[in-house]
Amino acid sequence: MRIDLHTHSRVSDGTDSPAELVAAAAASGLDVVAITDHDSTAGWPEALAAGAEHGVTVVPGIEISTEYAGHSVHLLGYLLDPTLPELVTQLDHVLAGRSARVPTMVSQLQEIGIPITEDDVYQQSAEAAATGRPHVADALVALGVVGHRNEAFDRYLSWGRQGFVDRYNAPLEEVIRLVAEAGGVTVIAHPWGRSGRHEPSEEHIAGLVALGLGGLEVDHQDHPPSTRDALRAIARNLDLIVTGSSDYHGTGKTGHPLGVNTTDPAELRRLLDRAAAASAAAGRPTPQVVLP
Numbered sequence: 646m647r648i649d650l651h652t653h654s655r656v657s658d659g660t661d662s663p664a665e666l667v668a669a670a671a672a673s674g675l676d677v678v679a680i681t682d683h684d685s686t687a688g689w690p691e692a693l694a695a696g697a698e699h700g701v702t703v704v705p706g707i708e709i710s711t712e713y714a715g716h717s718v719h720l721l722g723y724l725l726d727p728t729l730p731e732l733v734t735q736l737d738h739v740l741a742g743r744s745a746r747v748p749t750m751v752s753q754l755q756e757i758g759i760p761i762t763e764d765d766v767y768q769q770s771a772e773a774a775a776t777g778r779p780h781v782a783d784a785l786v787a788l789g790v791v792g793h794r795n796e797a798f799d800r801y802l803s804w805g806r807q808g809f810v811d812r813y814n815a816p817l818e819e820v821i822r823l824v825a826e827a828g829g830v831t832v833i834a835h836p837w838g839r840s841g842r843h844e845p846s847e848e849h850i851a852g853l854v855a856l857g858l859g860g861l862e863v864d865h866q867d868h869p870p871s872t873r874d875a876l877r878a879i880a881r882n883l884d885l886i887v888t889g890s891s892d893y894h895g896t897g898k899t900g901h902p903l904g905v906n907t908t909d910p911a912e913l914r915r916l917l918d919r920a921a922a923a924s925a926a927a928g929r930p931t932p933q934v935v936l937p
């Protein structure tokens with residue numbers, strides 16, 4: 646059984662529709678794929694229908710933008726009830742903050758002579774739950790200012806660059822609690838990715854386990870082998886679920902093809918068991934997944 650537990654569609658900053666994403670998962674030989682758009686579950690119904698059509702098991706998930714001790718942390722949530730009011734409030738706050746900074750980003754880029762308009766950006770995010778930096782990047786590609794999304798981030802959109810504007814992140818500890826309350830399971834996405842720093846530390850992760858954290862995404866393209874080994878050891882020490890995934894974004898992210906990293910079936914079974922227990926404890930109806 647081949648399992649990929651972290652992918653994006655056009656509902657956030659992927660380039661496939663949810664149905665195209667699931668069809669691509671089937672074509673690449675995956676048996677199970679999770680749809681985990683940033684801060685939105687709007688792609689779930691279409692992805693689940695496509696899963697039934699293509700014979701792929703779809704795990705409904707989300708990747709939530711959070712902040713912990715001043716660091717950005719992406720938190721994956723699986724099999725939660727997305728209607729929990731406090732969770733909806735946090736997600737709406739993140740989505741609104743993401744979209745609200747577009748005018749400022751555009752005017753900051755105009756100040757350095759780039760002929761970009763807000764409409765150029767919104768054309769790129771027509772099907773998305775919010776408009777983010779990846780859509781500004783796509784607009785810069787469409788205008789011929791840069792050749793690829795990565796180049797747009799490196800030159801204009803990363804922290805400290807002319808187009809950068811900060812936005813709201815939800816408090817990590819509160820979101821871990823809310824996903825548990827919504828009957829779901831949490832996994833920290835690429836815990837030591839990108840920044841290159843070992844944040845959060847094992848001690849911090851132990852504190853998060855006490856709040857209900859369920860697992861760590863160990864096998865991710867941002868993690869070199871030494872990082873994977875260290876994270877696997879922490880997961881073992883703290884009895885956490887270990888996941889692996891592609892973080893596929895269609896053509897929006899190079900080097901992240903579907904199934905490039907996968908999750909062990911025994912780890913997925915642990916995740917499903919934990920989700921069933923969380924759902925029972927929360928007394929909330931949550932999505933159910935039956936493995937092939």
Ligand code: AMP
Pocket residue numbers: 658683710743776777778779794795798799897898
């Ligand atoms: P935002 O939430 O609007 O600030 O956009 C952040 C998102 O942009 C991240 O979650 C990534 O999916 C994406 N991203 C960040 N850095 C890059 C990069 N260098 N190339 C492509 N996508 C990126």
Ligand code: ZN
Pocket residue numbers: 653657658659683894
């Ligand atoms: Zn993304």
Ligand code: FE
Pocket residue numbers: 708719834835
């Ligand atoms: Fe992420």
Ligand code: FE
Pocket residue numbers: 651653708834892
């Ligand atoms: Fe992601």
